[in-house]
Amino acid sequence: MDPIKGVLAEELVNSKRMLKRHGEALSRLPKGSLVAKKIKRGVFHYLAAREDGKVRFHYKGKLSSAEVERYQEAKQLRRKYMSQISKLKKQVKFLERALHERKRKRAR
Amino acid sequence: MKENESAPVDLCLEVLRRLDRAGVLEELVLVGSWCTHFYNRHFEGKARLSALRTRDIDFLVRRPPRFKVKVEVSDLLKDLGFLPDLRAEGYVSLSHPDLIIDFLIAERGKGSETTIPIEALGIRAQPLRFLDFLTSDTIVVSIDGLDLQLPHPANFALHKLIVSTRRPKPEKREKDLRQALEIIDVLKDLGRGDEVLSKFTDMPAGWRKIAIKVLNDADRNDISRFLQ
Numbered sequence: 001m002d003p004i005k006g007v008l009a010e011e012l013v014n015s016k017r018m019l020k021r022h023g024e025a026l027s028r029l030p031k032g033s034l035v036a037k038k039i040k041r042g043v044f045h046y047l048a049a050r051e052d053g054k055v056r057f058h059y060k061g062k063l064s065s066a067e068v069e070r071y072q073e074a075k076q077l078r079r080k081y082m083s084q085i086s087k088l089k090k091q092v093k094f095l096e097r098a099l100h101e102r103k104r105k106r107a108r
Numbered sequence: 109m110k111e112n113e114s115a116p117v118d119l120c121l122e123v124l125r126r127l128d129r130a131g132v133l134e135e136l137v138l139v140g141s142w143c144t145h146f147y148n149r150h151f152e153g154k155a156r157l158s159a160l161r162t163r164d165i166d167f168l169v170r171r172p173p174r175f176k177v178k179v180e181v182s183d184l185l186k187d188l189g190f191l192p193d194l195r196a197e198g199y200v201s202l203s204h205p206d207l208i209i210d211f212l213i214a215e216r217g218k219g220s221e222t223t224i225p226i227e228a229l230g231i232r233a234q235p236l237r238f239l240d241f242l243t244s245d246t247i248v249v250s251i252d253g254l255d256l257q258l259p260h261p262a263n264f265a266l267h268k269l270i271v272s273t274r275r276p277k278p279e280k281r282e283k284d285l286r287q288a289l290e291i292i293d294v295l296k297d298l299g300r301g302d303e304v305l306s307k308f309t310d311m312p313a314g315w316r317k318i319a320i321k322v323l324n325d326a327d328r329n330d331i332s333r334f335l336q
Binding site: 002003004005006007009010011014015017018021022025076077080081084087088091 | 160161162163164186187189191193203204205208277279280282283286
């Protein structure tokens with residue numbers, strides 16, 4: 001295998017490993033958006049998430065500003081990981097095609 | 109796949125900026141294939157080194173580590189999308205689709221340690237052989253107001269010659285060899301061959317023997333003759 005193919009093969013292994021890790025990290029983050037509702041004098045929080053095609057609200061009660069920040073940070077990370085997973089999937093597809101180009105040509 | 113080709117370089121610079129702001133960059137030496145990208149700046153456009161490299165960017169921690177501050181590197185880079193990734197060897201990489209950050213440290217003694225904790229950075233570094241040679245002489249390259257430490261190109265090239273013999277995969281061996289020869293050729297073309305010769309002479313006899321054998325096997329007797 002020449003060095004260019006070697007680099008591509010190594011990157012394919014890297015992309016597949018990262019895809020797995022990012023998927024695991026994404027599954028550990030809470031799903032949904034935090035919604036604040038003002039009821040009388042109190043502010044109560046609900047976690048809105050889509051389940052079976054429907055948006056459901058899970059009551060979280062009164063949350064401290066640190067907890068609210070944690071949910072917001074998780075939401076941002078979730079968005080970032082989803083975009084990275086999409087990028088990694090494209091990388092895997094591209095690298096697999098690049099590495100198997102000769103095989104496909106031979107098969108034709 | 110439509111890719112922004114400068115994305116890994118931009119991300120790399122942002123990582124360097126953050127490490128610099130946190131006060132730890134001055135204690136790190138950039139090693140590995142990414143050096144060739146920054147050597148182009150060191151050579152001031154008089155040479156153009158091959159861009160063939162993987163996403164791995166390796167930072168070498170000097171031994172013993174002498175960090176003046178304590179920084180959790182994974183927290184520092186978390187919002188950029190870097191994810192700690194525990195590798196089978198026991199060390200932790202920071203992974204991003206455009207860049208994989210590894211921390212290395214020189215292996216000493218019998219080499220029985222699988223990882224070495226670097227408390228100042230909150231990471232575990234991977235010990236590897238021959239890395240002291242890379243830190244024995246370093247250069248500083250300035251990029252966007254940052255001072256980045258790199259091994260002297262001659263040390264980098266000679267180190268690549270030595271480690272190429274320890275690579276189990278032939279394609280990696282070939283990549284190391286190509287990078288080493290490319291840099292030696294550039295240094296000679298720029299009239300800096302004496303720097304290669306001086307670093308070569310400083311190497312232990314066993315290493316010199318290995319380097320000469322690698323050069324002869326690669327039909328580069330011109331370089332091996334120059335070094336002897």
